[in-house]
Amino acid sequence: QGQLVESGGGVVQPGRSLRLSCAASGFTFRSSGMHWVRQAPGKGLEWVAIILYDGSYQYYADSVKGRFTISRDNSKNTLFLQIHGVRPEDTAVYYCAKETSKSGAFDVWGQGTMVTVSS
Amino acid sequence: DIQMTQSPFSMSASVGDRVTITCRASQDIANWLAWYQHKPGKAPQLLISSASDLQIGVPTRFSGSGSGTDFTLTITSLQPEDSATYYCQHANAFPVAFGGGTKVHIK
Numbered sequence: 001q002g003q004l005v006e007s008g009g010g011v012v013q014p015g016r017s018l019r020l021s022c023a024a025s026g027f028t029f030r031s032s033g034m035h036w037v038r039q040a041p042g043k044g045l046e047w048v049a050i051i052l053y054d055g056s057y058q059y060y061a062d063s064v065k066g067r068f069t070i071s072r073d074n075s076k077n078t079l080f081l082q083i084h085g086v087r088p089e090d091t092a093v094y095y096c097a098k099e100t101s102k103s104g105a106f107d108v109w110g111q112g113t114m115v116t117v118s119s
Numbered sequence: 120d121i122q123m124t125q126s127p128f129s130m131s132a133s134v135g136d137r138v139t140i141t142c143r144a145s146q147d148i149a150n151w152l153a154w155y156q157h158k159p160g161k162a163p164q165l166l167i168s169s170a171s172d173l174q175i176g177v178p179t180r181f182s183g184s185g186s187g188t189d190f191t192l193t194i195t196s197l198q199p200e201d202s203a204t205y206y207c208q209h210a211n212a213f214p215v216a217f218g219g220g221t222k223v224h225i226k
Binding site: 035037044045046047050059060061062095097099100102103104105106107109110111112 | 151153155157161162163164168169172174204206208210211213214215217218219220
């Protein structure tokens with residue numbers, strides 16, 4: 001089935017940058033489209049970004065476009081999310097998720113890493 | 120962009136009850152629809168893909184139906200461990216979108 005483990009969260013001051021990582025195991029990472037999804041405190045799930053299996057295409061939610069960069073290192077089975085200029089509204093649990101090629105659903109999720117934006 | 124609208128926002132039901140959650144897409148998404156269960160502090164779990172395909176290991180009391188714009192998640196006999204928030208998600212195009220969630224409480 002596979003496993004995903006996020007890291008890199010923490011408390012960060014507004015305007016600073018942060019890089020989240022997601023280590024994958026148990027499935028063929030280099031063949032899988034990967035996503036980031038976040039959940040702000042007390043809110044629902046919000047899709048953030050996708051990167052295709054080979055890194056050739058990325059797409060972002062309007063709320064993060066221009067500030068977030070999704071990338072991957074297939075040689076290290078790792079997904080990244082670079083956040084520039086963090087804002088208080090970026091406070092959330094960030095999940096990485098693997099996409100199934102057949103249905104587009106997310107069949108493997110990490111446990112999440114918490115990002116708190118606070119001065 | 121495609122918007123997903125779920126109802127109800129929350130509900131309370133007894134063990135053994137039949138529970139129905141609806142999800143409406145703002146445009147035709149064929150069967151590109153998934154359902155997830157999310158419990159606090161845990162990773163979301165995929166229950167159903169392609170509108171009606173039950174994932175391996177998910178109890179058969181969960182089922183999904185619908186196509187086009189209107190979809191339904193049904194729990195035929197609610198169990199205590201089903202207390203969670205349920206989300207629909209379309210996978211028809213980018214940007215992907217989730218519904219707002221339905222919180223299911225056990226009476």
